[in-house]
Amino acid sequence: MDVCLVIKQRLEELGLEQKDLANAAGVTDSYISQLLTRKKLPPAPDRTDIYDTMGKFLKFPTTKLSELAKHQRKEELKRRLGDPPVPLLREVRELVLRKCAPDKAKEVRSIFEKQPFGELERLITQRLLGVVKRVARKELDSENWLHLVARLSGRSYEQMRVIILEFLDTDVFNVSVENCVSFLDPLIESWDIDLATFATEIVLSRGLAPGYPKRFEFVEKEVEEPSEGEPGLKEFLLDPSLSGDATEQEIEFLKTLRLKGSRPAPLYYYRELQNLRDPLNFREASVAAPNRYGDANVVEKQRQLHAKDGAIPRRGRNKGGRFLKAHKPKATR
Numbered sequence: 001m002d003v004c005l006v007i008k009q010r011l012e013e014l015g016l017e018q019k020d021l022a023n024a025a026g027v028t029d030s031y032i033s034q035l036l037t038r039k040k041l042p043p044a045p046d047r048t049d050i051y052d053t054m055g056k057f058l059k060f061p062t063t064k065l066s067e068l069a070k071h072q073r074k075e076e077l078k079r080r081l082g083d084p085p086v087p088l089l090r091e092v093r094e095l096v097l098r099k100c101a102p103d104k105a106k107e108v109r110s111i112f113e114k115q116p117f118g119e120l121e122r123l124i125t126q127r128l129l130g131v132v133k134r135v136a137r138k139e140l141d142s143e144n145w146l147h148l149v150a151r152l153s154g155r156s157y158e159q160m161r162v163i164i165l166e167f168l169d170t171d172v173f174n175v176s177v178e179n180c181v182s183f184l185d186p187l188i189e190s191w192d193i194d195l196a197t198f199a200t201e202i203v204l205s206r207g208l209a210p211g212y213p214k215r216f217e218f219v220e221k222e223v224e225e226p227s228e229g230e231p232g233l234k235e236f237l238l239d240p241s242l243s244g245d246a247t248e249q250e251i252e253f254l255k256t257l258r259l260k261g262s263r264p265a266p267l268y269y270y271r272e273l274q275n276l277r278d279p280l281n282f283r284e285a286s287v288a289a290p291n292r293y294g295d296a297n298v299v300e301k302q303r304q305l306h307a308k309d310g311a312i313p314r315r316g317r318n319k320g321g322r323f324l325k326a327h328k329p330k331a332t333r
Contacts, residue, residue, distance in 0.1 A: 003068035004036050010058045022158075024057040025050050031162040040166070041076055042069040047137065047168040091177045095184055096125055101192035108193070124193065124200065126172040127216055129179075131202050132187045135209045136164050149208065153182050236266040246273060 011021065022032045027050070034040040045051055045066035055065045097109050112121050139145040143157070150160035163182050170179055189203040202214045233254060237243050243251070253276060254269050275281055 002038075002072045003042050003065055004038055004072075006065070006068055007054065007058065008036050010060070014058065021054060021057060025053045026158065027162045027165070028156075028158045031165075041169065042072055043165045043169050044073060045069050048140075048165050050165065089175075089177060092125070092175055092180055093121070095180045096121075096128065099128075099184075099188050099190050101190060104192060104195070107195065122172050123198070124191070125175065127200055128184060128188055128191065128202065129170070129172060129175060131204070131214050132183050133168055135187060135204065136167060136183060140164060140168075145208075149182070149186065152186050152208075155182070230264065232264040232266050233269055236269040239266060242266055242270045243273075250276060 007021070011018065018032045018036065019029045022029045025032070031040070035042060043050060051065040051069060052062070054060075055062060058065075093112060097105055097112070100108050108120070108124075111118070115121070146160050146164070147157055150157050153160070155163070160182070163178065167179050167183055170176070187205050187208050189205050191200060191202045193200045200216045202216075204214070236254075237251070246254075250273060254272060257264075257269075257272060
């Protein structure tokens with residue numbers, strides 16, 4: 001039994017109409033109609049709150065509708081996997097190319113035309129969809145954002161809610177002109193790609209999705225030796241006088257430190273630990289607040305270690321290299 005049939009039967013049992021369910025779910029009547037006549041695939045349960053809303057309205061157990069929808073979508077996916085991929089619509093391709101950086105557009109278009117719906121076209125379109133879908137998913141519960149996007153595309157709030165639910169379910173094989181008009185066009189400012197490395201940068205519209213450009217890269221990196229293999233760090237961890245009061249979080253931080261071509265001594269890690277604990281090194285830290293690390297024992301330990309290293313001599317020296325003796329001031333009568 002699929003989710004559509006279950007909903008239709010419950011509406012009949014309760015004497016309700018499809019428009020009542022649409023009002024309760026905050027979507028259009030036509031969306032509910034197409035959903036119940038199986039013209040649209042039920043939205044993914046983990047991407048929408050519509051099943052919770054409809055379930056409460058229809059007096060179903062909490063997870064019944066979402067579980068039925070998940071099963072129905074799985075069966076539909078099995079059926080679709082047997083079909084060959086359908087090339088993108090011309091309107092979708094033209095939008096993708098129009099948003100491309102001007103100095104790359106001609107070359108990218110040439111590749112698209114030589115390889116209809118080839119690897120590069122799928123890769124770029126999938127990345128654009130992924131970025132915009134993350135924005136849409138994040139703003140799904142924001143009425144102000146939905147009203148703004150609806151106004152830009154000439155649609156009502158309820159219509160935009162429906163379009164988002166469908167858009168979150170789409171993929172590179174099923175992207176539609178509707179998806180482009182409602183989301184890709186207004187949210188994507190531009191994109192660029194390095195055809196040698198396939199590094200891609202996507203710039204979003206500041207008015208609808210503020211933030212930094214999104215960058216995707218395939219980068220070759222050298223395998224680095226884990227920090228815990230550093231002899232200096234091992235000695236630091238084995239010396240209770242240096243690391244005895246270090247927390248697990250602090251030790252994990254020390255393991256992330258890298259010094260290419262150098263082998264730090266245990267004292268280096270101790271000093272890094274003290275820098276980590278010093279509130280003056282962090283803008284949001286409260287300098288006036290008491291710090292459990294700023295007690296006399298830690299200060300004395302740091303002084304002794306610096307003294308061993310010659311950084312803080314215990315006594316001054318005169319110009320001839322002899323120690324100056326300390327004299328007690330004479331008591332005055």
